[in-house]
Amino acid sequence: SQKIEQNSEALNIQEGKTATLTCNYTNYSPAYLQWYRQDPGRGPVFLLLIRENEKEKRKERLKVTFDTTLKQSLFHITASQPADSATYLCALVKDTGRRALTFGSGTRLQVQP
Amino acid sequence: GAGVSQSPSNKVTEKGKDVELRCDPISGHTALYWYRQSLGQGLEFLIYFQGNSAPDKSGLPSDRFSAERTGGSVSTLTIQRTQQEDSAVYLCASSLAGGLSNQPQHFGDGTRLSIL
Numbered sequence: 001s002q003k004i005e006q007n008s009e010a011l012n013i014q015e016g017k018t019a020t021l022t023c024n025y026t027n028y029s030p031a032y033l034q035w036y037r038q039d040p041g042r043g044p045v046f047l048l049l050i051r052e053n054e055k056e057k058r059k060e061r062l063k064v065t066f067d068t069t070l071k072q073s074l075f076h077i078t079a080s081q082p083a084d085s086a087t088y089l090c091a092l093v094k095d096t097g098r099r100a101l102t103f104g105s106g107t108r109l110q111v112q113p
Numbered sequence: 114g115a116g117v118s119q120s121p122s123n124k125v126t127e128k129g130k131d132v133e134l135r136c137d138p139i140s141g142h143t144a145l146y147w148y149r150q151s152l153g154q155g156l157e158f159l160i161y162f163q164g165n166s167a168p169d170k171s172g173l174p175s176d177r178f179s180a181e182r183t184g185g186s187v188s189t190l191t192i193q194r195t196q197q198e199d200s201a202v203y204l205c206a207s208s209l210a211g212g213l214s215n216q217p218q219h220f221g222d223g224t225r226l227s228i229l
Contacts, residue, residue: 031215043206
């Protein structure tokens with residue numbers, strides 16, 4: 001079956017460190033992978049998109065990698081700040097028959113001051 | 114407003130009642146999506162509208178769930194004869210040109226539905 005897996009345990013890091021979140025998928029051949037941020041009681045907010053032919057994408061302190069051989073995406077936040085504390089969701093387009101995103105369950109990041 | 118608007122923000126109702134949830138997408142967005150998020154879970158796809166095309170209803174969990182989109186804008190998700198397992202946050206999103214998977218989706222803040 002098709003699965004998207006994100007570490008369900010919260011990630012706790014110190015302010016200023018780099019946070020690395022993992023998204024693994026099985027039985028997909030996604031053309032695109034997206035990352036979203038979700039704060040408690042709010043809807044997800046789009047952060048970054050990476051295409052299958054891109055190895056890496058950057059936006060300010062954010063970096064996403066996409067390894068289609070390993071079927072894995074890594075999401076990095078450098079120089080992390082307490083304001084980065086949130087749940088981060090990865091999402092894939094499941095297959096050609098459906099154009100809605102399929103989301104992982106998310107990883108909660110807590111940045112300690 | 115410039116974002117996706119959902120109403121009500123909270124809804125508490127008794128088991129067996131019908132509920133209607135509303136979504137106002139961003140103006141000009143042709144694609145509209147409904148998702149459901151249970152506590153601590155990821156988003157579960159429910160239904161997708163793209164322009165005037167027939168909606169993709171493949172994610173609706175039962176025939177008690179239906180949705181419509183009038184005039185290519187506002188959408189209503191209806192749940193009939195609600196059950197306790199329907200309790201969740203219902204999220205709506207819209208995007209430009211929904212047929213392209215590279216378009217980011219813009220989400221509302223959801224309707225938190227509680228079935229007593």
